[in-house]
Amino acid sequence: MGRISGNTSDIRRINRLLVRDIIREQGPISRSDIAKVAGLTPPTVTNIVSDMLHARIVEEVGYGESTGGRRPVMLVLNPRAGFILAVTIQRGETRVALMDLADNILARRDTQLSVSSPHEIAGTIKESFQSLLSETGVPEEKVLWCGVASPGLVNPDQGLVEKSSNLAWKKVPFAHILSKNLSGIPVHIENISNAAALGEKAYGIGKGYSNLIYLNVSIGIGAGIIIDNNVFRGARGYAGEIGHVPMTVYDGPHCSCGREGCLEAFCGVPAVLRRVKAQVSDEEFRMLGVDKDSIGIPDLTKPPLFNIPAVQRIMDETGHLVGIAISHLVSLFDTEMVILGGELGRVGDPFLETVIRAAKDHSLVEFAETIQVVRSTMHQHPELMGAYVLAMEEVFAIEDWSYREVSK
Numbered sequence: 133m134g135r136i137s138g139n140t141s142d143i144r145r146i147n148r149l150l151v152r153d154i155i156r157e158q159g160p161i162s163r164s165d166i167a168k169v170a171g172l173t174p175p176t177v178t179n180i181v182s183d184m185l186h187a188r189i190v191e192e193v194g195y196g197e198s199t200g201g202r203r204p205v206m207l208v209l210n211p212r213a214g215f216i217l218a219v220t221i222q223r224g225e226t227r228v229a230l231m232d233l234a235d236n237i238l239a240r241r242d243t244q245l246s247v248s249s250p251h252e253i254a255g256t257i258k259e260s261f262q263s264l265l266s267e268t269g270v271p272e273e274k275v276l277w278c279g280v281a282s283p284g285l286v287n288p289d290q291g292l293v294e295k296s297s298n299l300a301w302k303k304v305p306f307a308h309i310l311s312k313n314l315s316g317i318p319v320h321i322e323n324i325s326n327a328a329a330l331g332e333k334a335y336g337i338g339k340g341y342s343n344l345i346y347l348n349v350s351i352g353i354g355a356g357i358i359i360d361n362n363v364f365r366g367a368r369g370y371a372g373e374i375g376h377v378p379m380t381v382y383d384g385p386h387c388s389c390g391r392e393g394c395l396e397a398f399c400g401v402p403a404v405l406r407r408v409k410a411q412v413s414d415e416e417f418r419m420l421g422v423d424k425d426s427i428g429i430p431d432l433t434k435p436p437l438f439n440i441p442a443v444q445r446i447m448d449e450t451g452h453l454v455g456i457a458i459s460h461l462v463s464l465f466d467t468e469m470v471i472l473g474g475e476l477g478r479v480g481d482p483f484l485e486t487v488i489r490a491a492k493d494h495s496l497v498e499f500a501e502t503i504q505v506v507r508s509t510m511h512q513h514p515e516l517m518g519a520y521v522l523a524m525e526e527v528f529a530i531e532d533w534s535y536r537e538v539s540k
């Protein structure tokens with residue numbers, strides 16, 4: 133434990149948190165093994181476990197192997213001792229999942245939106261939440277925390293979205309607004325790329341890696357950077373804004389941030405689609421039978437559009453620039469892995485190969501030899517699972533999980 137205090141109630145609290153963490157991480161586990169791991173006396177553990185059994189935070193699940201005497205009763209965390217609401221917000225969409233304490237999504241609601249005001253989005257999340265509660269039968273007061281992944285500059289300590297061009301928000305205290313809509317459930321908000329990096333590290337291809345970067349190439353471009361197992365947030369939570377690093381000195385395209393020539397102005401999804409529409413003639417679109425106004429990134433990677441040389445060139449240039457951005461990130465942070473995520477992370481292998489080649493070509497040989505640039509392989513959305521990871525961290529840092537019932 134990092135903090136030793138002489139105060140008895142502090143010590144009791146720390147012991148309880150420790151025992152709960154051990155059961156969560158190592159369960160099924162016996163009382164005597166908990167005592168050994170925690171360095172506590174067996175009677176202390178027995179007392180703590182009795183309270184937790186009474187409060188239904190832990191459960192007995194049969195017997196373990198005997199070590200000479202009676203077979204020990206094994207304990208696990210009750211996955212339904214509390215619940216988490218995991219949320220992602222993006223322009224045009226909210227995704228809301230009700231989850232238990234054992235990583236399971238009980239039910240999920242995705243909603244397409246034409247609005248993006250903070251109050252309207254919070255209202256949509258509230259509606260999704262209510263319908264998830266009735267669908268699952270989970271009592272509202274058992275939902276302990278809500279984790280939100282949001283695009284833009286997000287200050288988690290203040291619960292603030294400082295700026296998001298994706299949502300057209302400025303200085304929005306969204307954690308507070310959403311908490312009010314969810315009848316007081318505490319809300320933790322985090323940048324979407326940071327959340328995705330955490331999700332990949334906990335459940336995806338980044339499992340077991342201490343240093344990794346999740347590069348989100350979607351409408352916007354941002355990097356979630358994990359250094360020594362922790363998100364590198366910078367002074368206010370804004371680190372990783374690689375989307376607004378200039379990629380040219382002269383005459384770059386206009387960017388959503390108000391400047392010119394940023395990576396996002398070349399490689400963000402709207403920029404790529406805009407370039408295709410500008411370079412493929414209306415006549416060509418007509419001949420291919422493709423509706424110019426409804427094309428998306430997946431259309432660019434398969435016939436008929438993929439067969440057009442101009443489209444291939446744009447995808448090639450995009451991959452090249454994304455690869456250069458990766459070389460910058462790897463040179464700065466020396467991570468073991470870069471996970472390419474977002475809409476452009478999901479396109480076919482030729483694009484990923486271009487990205488990897490450019491990343492290696494523009495890196496020092498020492499980085500190029502070892503760097504792994506990979507695609508997300510997660511079944512669930514990494515940013516949603518990252519929002520869950522963050523809410524779980526908050527929940528396991530507090531001792532008493534009955535606070536929602538008390539405040540009701």
Ligand SMILES: [Zn+2]
Nearest residue numbers: 376387389394
């Ligand atoms: Zn910019």
